[in-house]
Amino acid sequence: MMESSSGTASVATVNTNPNISTDRARWKKKKKSLLQQHQSKQNQNLQSHAKWKTEAQQQIYSSKLIQALSQVNLNPSSSSAPRQGRAVREVADRALAFAAKGKTRWSRAILTNRIKLKFRKQQHKRQRLASSSSSGSTAVATASNGRSSRRHKVSVFRLKGKGFPAVQRKVRALGRLVPGCRKQPLPIILEEATDYIAALEMQVKAMSAIAELLSRSTSGAGSSLEPMNS
Amino acid sequence: MSNRRSRQSSDPRITDDQIIDLVSKLRQLLPEISQRRSDKVSASKVLQETCNYIRNLHREVDDLSERLSQLLATIDADSPEAAIIRSLIM
Numbered sequence: 074m075m076e077s078s079s080g081t082a083s084v085a086t087v088n089t090n091p092n093i094s095t096d097r098a099r100w101k102k103k104k105k106s107l108l109q110q111h112q113s114k115q116n117q118n119l120q121s122h123a124k125w126k127t128e129a130q131q132q133i134y135s136s137k138l139i140q141a142l143s144q145v146n147l148n149p150s151s152s153s154a155p156r157q158g159r160a161v162r163e164v165a166d167r168a169l170a171f172a173a174k175g176k177t178r179w180s181r182a183i184l185t186n187r188i189k190l191k192f193r194k195q196q197h198k199r200q201r202l203a204s205s206s207s208s209g210s211t212a213v214a215t216a217s218n219g220r221s222s223r224r225h226k227v228s229v230f231r232l233k234g235k236g237f238p239a240v241q242r243k244v245r246a247l248g249r250l251v252p253g254c255r256k257q258p259l260p261i262i263l264e265e266a267t268d269y270i271a272a273l274e275m276q277v278k279a280m281s282a283i284a285e286l287l288s289r290s291t292s293g294a295g296s297s298l299e300p301m302n303s
Numbered sequence: 304m305s306n307r308r309s310r311q312s313s314d315p316r317i318t319d320d321q322i323i324d325l326v327s328k329l330r331q332l333l334p335e336i337s338q339r340r341s342d343k344v345s346a347s348k349v350l351q352e353t354c355n356y357i358r359n360l361h362r363e364v365d366d367l368s369e370r371l372s373q374l375l376a377t378i379d380a381d382s383p384e385a386a387i388i389r390s391l392i393m
Contacts, residue, residue, distance in 0.1 A: 107320075142375060157376065161368035243350035250357045263325035266353055270332050273360040280367040287374040 125271035130172065135279045138168040163187075169276050178261070179269050182253020322346075329353055 124130060141164045166183050173180035248254045248262045251269050323346075330349045333356055 142371070157372040158365065158369035161372040161375075162365055165364060165368055165371075237347070240347050240350065243347060243354060246354050247350055247357075250354055250361075260322055260325055263322070263329055266357070267325070267329055267332060270329075270353070270357060270360070273357070273364065277360060277363050277367065280364065280371060284367055284370050284374060287371070291374060291377055 125275045131275055131279050134172045138165055141168055169272055177265060177268050178253045179251050179265050
């Protein structure tokens with residue numbers, strides 16, 4: 074259950090200590106420093122949330138995204154629609170991670186993920202070529218997938234004492250949703266999730282604005298475009 | 304801060320208060336829960352709502368990228384239009 078700051082004070086007074094007056098004085102000092110730390114942390118977090126909500130950040134992201142999208146080859150004849158949508162999604166995520174300037178785990182994970190994927194693809198190809206003579210190649214693919222899921226289950230049971238297993242499951246699910254946070258402890262996952270949510274909201278806002286602009290320009294004659302000043 | 308009674312956590316420097324703090328911050332970001340009464344929300348509920356919200360945002364981004372890919376495919380044919388758009392936005 075969640076407690077406010079008054080709740081924490083009641084927790085401290087339960088401490089059985091023979092010398093209550095000095096303990097209380099010590100507790101007051103601790104509380105003051107805690108409050109200051111809490112406020113400074115709040116300011117930091119406010120900065121990170123406010124950072125994602127500024128108009129400037131959205132414009133930085135939008136321009137980067139359009140720049141990247143113009144380089145993607147979106148030819149309707151070359152690939153199917155869902156794959157193109159997937160390609161756009163990856164470009165958007167990479168642009169978002171780039172806009173985060175690498176200060177958060179999830180952004181660094183997105184940026185390095187592409188390199189890892191390329192490397193893993195080469196590894197799988199080599200394994201498949203090697204094992205195609207002995208056994209089926211599908212066995213290798215399923216074994217690699219199974220390895221990742223087995224590792225996930227082991228990490229769930231190892232973290233005891235943090236609450237019910239239901240909470241555990243939810244923490245792990247949240248860790249899987251935020252990129253780069255699969256094996257991180259709870260406070261890191263929470264911190265990353267707060268920044269990630271703010272970034273995602275900005276991404277949705279920017280992409281819908283771009284889509285709106287594009288749809289308006291393609292449907293209209295093109296002369297009714299409103300000038301956007303940066 | 305390290306004198307606090309901490310349960311068997313993986314890292315003794317991480318206090319429960321810190322976690323409660325982070326969870327409350329997370330709760331403030333979620334659109335639904337902040338409208339209800341704040342004191343009766345459990346951490347489990349916050350985590351569940353966070354997962355759902357992130358999944359929703361992912362789905363929105365997927366739909367938007369789908370839409371953008373279609374729009375860009377049609378607009379690629381008209382190169383002067385694309386140049387105009389790019390010059391306006393950047």
